Amino acid sequence: MMLNRRSVLAGAAAVGLWPGIGRAEAAPLLQRPIPSSGETVPVIGVGTSRRYNVEATPEAVAPLREAVRRFLDLGGRVIDTAPDYGRAEEVLGVILPEDDLRRKVFLCTKVAAQGREAGQAQIEQSFRRLRTDRIDLIAVHNLIDTDTQLATLKALKEAGRIRYLGATTWVERQYDDLEALMRRERLDVVQLNYAIDARKAAERILPLARDRGTAVMVNVPFGRERLFTLVRGRALPPFAAEFDCTSWAQFFLKYVLSHEAVTCPVPGMAQARYVEDNLGAARGRLPDAAQRTKMEEYIDGL
Numbered sequence: 001m002m003l004n005r006r007s008v009l010a011g012a013a014a015v016g017l018w019p020g021i022g023r024a025e026a027a028p029l030l031q032r033p034i035p036s037s038g039e040t041v042p043v044i045g046v047g048t049s050r051r052y053n054v055e056a057t058p059e060a061v062a063p064l065r066e067a068v069r070r071f072l073d074l075g076g077r078v079i080d081t082a083p084d085y086g087r088a089e090e091v092l093g094v095i096l097p098e099d100d101l102r103r104k105v106f107l108c109t110k111v112a113a114q115g116r117e118a119g120q121a122q123i124e125q126s127f128r129r130l131r132t133d134r135i136d137l138i139a140v141h142n143l144i145d146t147d148t149q150l151a152t153l154k155a156l157k158e159a160g161r162i163r164y165l166g167a168t169t170w171v172e173r174q175y176d177d178l179e180a181l182m183r184r185e186r187l188d189v190v191q192l193n194y195a196i197d198a199r200k201a202a203e204r205i206l207p208l209a210r211d212r213g214t215a216v217m218v219n220v221p222f223g224r225e226r227l228f229t230l231v232r233g234r235a236l237p238p239f240a241a242e243f244d245c246t247s248w249a250q251f252f253l254k255y256v257l258s259h260e261a262v263t264c265p266v267p268g269m270a271q272a273r274y275v276e277d278n279l280g281a282a283r284g285r286l287p288d289a290a291q292r293t294k295m296e297e298y299i300d301g302l
């Protein structure tokens, strides 16, 4: 029988042989479908803005490689990047061809350009930087020149160079435009900001995504450092154990994940220890409606 690294890891962990990995960490990750295809993805992905923007030197890439490998070893798949994230695409282009890791990844990038030629050139640059001939998802970044770029993405999807198309925002002032776009186009995926202390997306966009069969990736699920700053020095409330949270990061991610329209938050994770912690949110119980309200009240009360 052939054993891949992940099954060896899981097997070793199950009998307590793998240092640093317990039984819980070896448990499979919760998966959710992309409604337009039915393909499932694990519900926590890696975001690469800011921290993956490093010179592609061995020293700078090493911790990022460790984070990505840990993520894939533990069953993660979705990685989110963008040409606007400085050198992040190039760094992934170093890490992913190694040991054929690219094969395990659901790779997402974006296009942020004015005009058809500029958009096409940027997309070709993404293929080169990521060193791949297929990108799973390209989304129009922050609704920049949306209709022009969507036309290009449709052609790429038709040609089989990308598998999914979508659009992103991370600011509430673009929600009306995003909503109009979701109503007039069949988007496979939208990506937007949603967090326990920033819940506006749940008013209209998330229900619309559910009704339209659009997958939802969630960016800035921690509000960068905002939520961690809010709870600094505080222990988790005892009720967090009712839905299997052992850290604040898991508390914040399980809140996002327990919205039925959400497919996959993509927290920024540039360290293996964050990967291990955050993937814990994709295991065990999720809060129910009453527990979600309790979580909101707790955070609103701080």
Ligand SMILES: NC(=O)c1ccc[n+]([C@@H]2O[C@H](COP(=O)([O-])OP(=O)(O)OC[C@H]3O[C@@H](n4cnc5c(N)ncnc54)[C@H](OP(=O)(O)O)[C@@H]3O)[C@@H](O)[C@H]2O)c1
Pocket: 046, 047, 048, 049, 050, 051, 080, 081, 141, 142, 168, 169, 170, 191, 218, 219, 220, 221, 222, 223, 224, 225, 228, 249, 266, 267, 268, 269, 270, 273, 274, 275, 277, 278
């Ligand atoms: N318009 C768009 O399309 C758009 C906009 C924004 C973001 N995004 C995407 O969404 C992703 C996520 O957003 P983000 O990275 O800006 O913000 P975020 O996910 O809310 O926060 C990420 C930060 O949280 C900290 N963190 C992560 N896991 C942790 C853990 N387990 N314990 C303690 N701290 C932890 C890290 O801070 P330190 O590194 O400082 O330790 C990390 O940089 C981005 O990487 C990007 O892929 C897309």
